[in-house]
Amino acid sequence: MKKNNKPEQKPFNPYSIDKLNNIKPGVKVGFLKFWVSGAAFFLTFTAFFYAVEDLLIAMFLLMTLGVEYIVNKVIVWMHNDKFPTLHYLPHHVERKSILSLLATAGYVLVMIASSYFAIEGLLSIGIPSIGMLFFGFDNIGIDPITFGLVYWVMDFIWLQVKNRIYPKYMNKGNQNV
Numbered sequence: 001m002k003k004n005n006k007p008e009q010k011p012f013n014p015y016s017i018d019k020l021n022n023i024k025p026g027v028k029v030g031f032l033k034f035w036v037s038g039a040a041f042f043l044t045f046t047a048f049f050y051a052v053e054d055l056l057i058a059m060f061l062l063m064t065l066g067v068e069y070i071v072n073k074v075i076v077w078m079h080n081d082k083f084p085t086l087h088y089l090p091h092h093v094e095r096k097s098i099l100s101l102l103a104t105a106g107y108v109l110v111m112i113a114s115s116y117f118a119i120e121g122l123l124s125i126g127i128p129s130i131g132m133l134f135f136g137f138d139n140i141g142i143d144p145i146t147f148g149l150v151y152w153v154m155d156f157i158w159l160q161v162k163n164r165i166y167p168k169y170m171n172k173g174n175q176n177v
Helices: 025-047 052-078 098-124 130-135 144-165
Strands: none
Touching (some): 025 052, 052 098, 098 144, 130 144
8 A cells, every 4th residue: 555645634714814914913903002002192292282181181081992893893703712801801891881991990090190100200210211212311201112012011000900800811711892
């Protein structure tokens, strides 16, 4: 008998030609959260010239809508059996309820406050922001890139705590979203 010397074929993956397929879901979700937070900061603090409190309220509203209707939707859409992504959600309240929007508003409030105070604390001890490094130390203040990175770190801490409290969402099973 002759042995078949053909290599074993892998199952066809229709998404294999997509370059974004090789990037892990955690990196995609992290970049999306960084981008939405930086974009919300940029839109509010460069488009308007009001008091800081008014700008923070505008950014809070913009980020609440961005997280609820962009970030959370993408995380749920990316979830599958091979790459589960539901543990990247900031909360696990039913998506089609007003409670989901309120839970997202609470999450965004905590994230904005913690990011803002963390950056102010870093600036007060002499650590420059990324905008200061790029544009000179005369531009003292928070910039969108620094805010997005600190927001991303605060979100990482939030997710670590949330996933320790609710470990059932770390499993690969089907969850109701």
